[in-house]
Amino acid sequence: MSTLQTLIDATALGSIYALMAVGIGLVFGVLRLVNFAYGQLIMAGAYTLALTNGYNPALSILLCFAVVLGLTMTMEVVAFRPLRGTSPATMLAATFAISFLLQSIALLKFGALGKSVGTLTGLNRPIGHGSLIVRWIWIVAIVVAVAALAGLLLLLNRTSLGLQMRAAAADFRTASLLGVRANRVISLAVLLSGVLAATVSVILTVEQPYVTSDYALQDTIIVLVGVVVGGIDSLGSATLGGFALGFATSFLAAKLPVFGLGDPKYLYSAVFALVVIVLLLRPGGLFARRGQRAVERV
């Protein structure tokens, strides 16, 4: 495989991971909560798409958004809100539990055999007939990722709603005293992360149409790692981190020596060794601003 093709593949995976990273980084930004159950939101969206296979694609996607957003808001009201302000270990363990809960419900309801999604299969076609393979869905992923990040950065930094969100995140009580409807703006941020999760389910199921109860679990773990490696304290660096880890994984998968079939055997050792090295050199994050020490809230 040519190096250029490898770079294109790596960029494609990186941008899907970047999109997930935006959602995870946004919730962390306002709640200081690492949402391990984010992958199960994507899984729920993917199952919705799989179960509505025969429907009009637009309706199917609409239902996917409805289910994911409903689930996101349930999580926010039932779990995130009561957990606000507790220790990070508790929040993380609680989202583990929620993640297990959703996985086991899916396993119970839909069985161990997967279901296939055929909503937007057309987008998985390569563009043109050249030797380089570029799929339509990759273009979609990159455009959506860039647009989502840019839109959110504008919202957070340029609008009064964004200012309120940042204020509620920085000091919930003071923000409330100053008239910010803190609960409402935090819920809005969580809702936006749900919109991103639903978007990821639509995009990811085009490339990986086979949905099981642990769908997107491995991806979520890698993105969570990437988000911390990039620098979780700002949305931009968190997203870049997600992109970078997706890019590095895909790139190393193509360039490391393969013994036998499939991915190189020691791919994940290489990736996680890189992660450790980066964390030791830049504990605050690879893309965190220099001189700005990571605030150890966790």
Place this chain on the structure above:
Amino acid sequence: MTPSRRAVALIGPVALIAGVGLIGSFVSDPRAIEFEKALIFAAIVVALYVFVGNSGVLSFGQIGFFIVGAYAAGELTVPADAKRSVLPSVFSLIRDHTVGNAWSLVIAAAIGALFAFLVGIPLMRLSGLAAGIATFAVLEITQNIVRNWEKIGPGPLTLSTVPETTDLWQATVGAIAVVCVAFAYQLSPLGRKLRAAREDPFAAQAAGIDIHRQRLWAFALSGALSGFAGGLFVHYQGTINVQDVYLDFTFLSLAMLVVGGVRSLWGAVVGALLVSGLDSFLLDSENGQISGLHSPTGTRLVAISAFMAVVLVFLPAGLTRGREFSLPLRRLWRAR
């Protein structure tokens, strides 16, 4: 803590474990196996507590040390005549040596400690999320290497024909030993220094505590206990496959610890035994072994994760609220 309260704080968890062991000796054999598993989980969770509870730093690495201990203990006790077929391409050091049960547990603890110590030297400088992710990276690397390097184990295959020597008696004694070591550590000067650093890192540093060094001791001790628990586990199950344990056990043991209460030894023991007990009960109920209650297959996982989520949402400090076991002795005294 007065000496009497101290004794009570140790007797609580030890008595609970001994009680579970005792009840286990009266039930049928298949059910006794579930008691053994619960006791081994108590050992795993206490091992995790030694680091996470005392330092306040999140770690996902302990199951990595558990895996290394389990494979070491397992491979060294596979009967000599079975080794060629079970471990065809390992180093001659592993192929030519076979040790007994007790030695294998000692070696598992030693390897766990050594591994944790070496990994801890660079990693213990980190704290917060960076520490959590870095220890998770260690877990992933351990898993990846154990699964693929056929010089140190069976590679992607399951390690089998390990003698099943962990019975109820050994599991009980093993778990009690782990609790006693953890208790001795947390009352020792080392443990107190680390707990001081957990409460206020700046004050602790000002008082001359080297936080990095204190965390490293706790990490190595926790690694030793995790390796030991791994040895108990492999001799309990007779087989092990790294793929089946590494993520599940990591999340389950952390959740058990947090459900019980991350800041106390009592919490670690209660969390592990309670969640394991509930798990076994639901498993029996799925199999129709509990009269009047027959739940459909798969509901066990739903119920257990719902239980953990509910406890964490309503009691974020855990069931014990991070307190050690105590009897209301003083209140009784005053009432007189």
